[in-house]
Amino acid sequence: MDTQRFSDWLNDQMRDRGWTQADLARASGLNTGFVSMIMSGKRGPGSKACQSIAKGLRLHESVVFQAAGLLAGRPRTSDGDALINEITDIYHRLDEYDRAEMLEFSRMKLRLQEAKGKYGTHPAPAESP
Numbered sequence: 001m002d003t004q005r006f007s008d009w010l011n012d013q014m015r016d017r018g019w020t021q022a023d024l025a026r027a028s029g030l031n032t033g034f035v036s037m038i039m040s041g042k043r044g045p046g047s048k049a050c051q052s053i054a055k056g057l058r059l060h061e062s063v064v065f066q067a068a069g070l071l072a073g074r075p076r077t078s079d080g081d082a083l084i085n086e087i088t089d090i091y092h093r094l095d096e097y098d099r100a101e102m103l104e105f106s107r108m109k110l111r112l113q114e115a116k117g118k119y120g121t122h123p124a125p126a127e128s129p
Contacts (some may be wrong), residue, residue: 002069003044009067010039013057028056044068060089 014024021039025032030052037043045053045068054064063085065071091099 003038004041006044006068007039007041010053013059017057024053024056026056028052030056058093060092063089 010024014020017023019027021035022032024030025035028035028049030049034043034049038045038049045064047065047070050064050068050070051061053059054061057064062071066085091102094102
């Protein structure tokens with residue numbers, strides 16, 4: 001496990017929320033000293049800490065476990081990967097109806113993009129009778 005990489009990832013998560021270490025400790029139920037050691041890269045999180053951090057950040061556990069290097073999968077190395085992980089996390093937090101709606105919306109957006117054609121222009125509107 002690369003503790004510094006996890007620390008950097010966690011710092012980004014906290015910065016995006018405007019959180020301090022104390023905020024993370026409060027939201028996750030972890031001791032502030034423990035959070036400080038993780039943030040400084042002196043200690044990596046174990047599975048229990050990852051579960052607590054996921055709960056505190058309201059992320060799917062797999063996102064935190066992967067960031068901590070405790071779950072195999074694609075490395076989180078680019079902004080694109082982070083976006084995919086966020087979309088996946090949102091999807092998992094929705095109920096079945098909203099998941100279906102999210103999928104249908106995504107399909108609609110794809111059809112619209114494909115209709116723009118090679119140069120990204122919108123097709124001409126159909127003539128109305």
